Amino acid sequence: MEGDGILAAKAARGDADAFTELVRRHERRVRAFLQRLARGDGADDLAQETFLKAWRLAATFRGEGSYQGWLLRIAWSLFVSRARKRTEQAMDPAELSEGACDGASERLDVERALARLPERERAAAILCYAEGYSHGEAAAILKMPLGTLKSVVARAKAELVRQLEGAKG
């Protein structure tokens, strides 16, 4: 099986089949990232836009980081520019998975707590906890200095823990 770097190089030369394979490999995590970030609001459209932009910019991928990290960086940029364009709808995080809320499971609590975080903290928490990226990789994806990222993650963690404890109590 060909590596992402080889497929990316082929995609840069206009090979749609190679790019389709990259989409197949990475759509799950890109969509999961955007679904949590955008709280489901147009997340799949943003994901498709992310891949289209990746196709247009294929020649600029230098292979310095992972292809998935590069995709997530594009996804984050698109999300931020979309958020700037429109006033974010004040969605009540309590509405998340309302129908399944019979036992108030810890997983559901943490999803709700995540939805309440500000965008930057939410993105940092998703990357570092859900996606398993290191602080350095997450900082590169979110285009922020490492020190800033660390403090953002620490704030997100404290808030998640506080809300989880509150949900228990």
Add this chain to the structure above:
Amino acid sequence: MSDATDLRLAALLRHPERGPDEAFVLRTRQAVLIERRLVAARRKAWTRFAFEMAAAGAAIAAFWLLARLAPADSDGVVGLFSPTAAGLVLLVLWLIVSLRPSGGAIARSNAH
């Protein structure tokens, strides 16, 4: 990121593994193929436009030069039925025909 809280948060937030969503992959592939066709069509249109503008420029320059070369026995005015006037009419007709948007494009733009 190694304390118990980090591990707990990571476990709670991790998405369950699943296979690729072929419907999404197919949709994205279609979008990419359309994008590729659009880029090729746009490039072709720009090339054609540049070529036609160059041709039109050359024709206009030729007309201008011809118009300046007035016959020795004339007063410098281009006659209505002169070869120069006929060339100008042909040039205008060619411009109208080649730069006019196609019927389909007009219908599409009206639909929008």
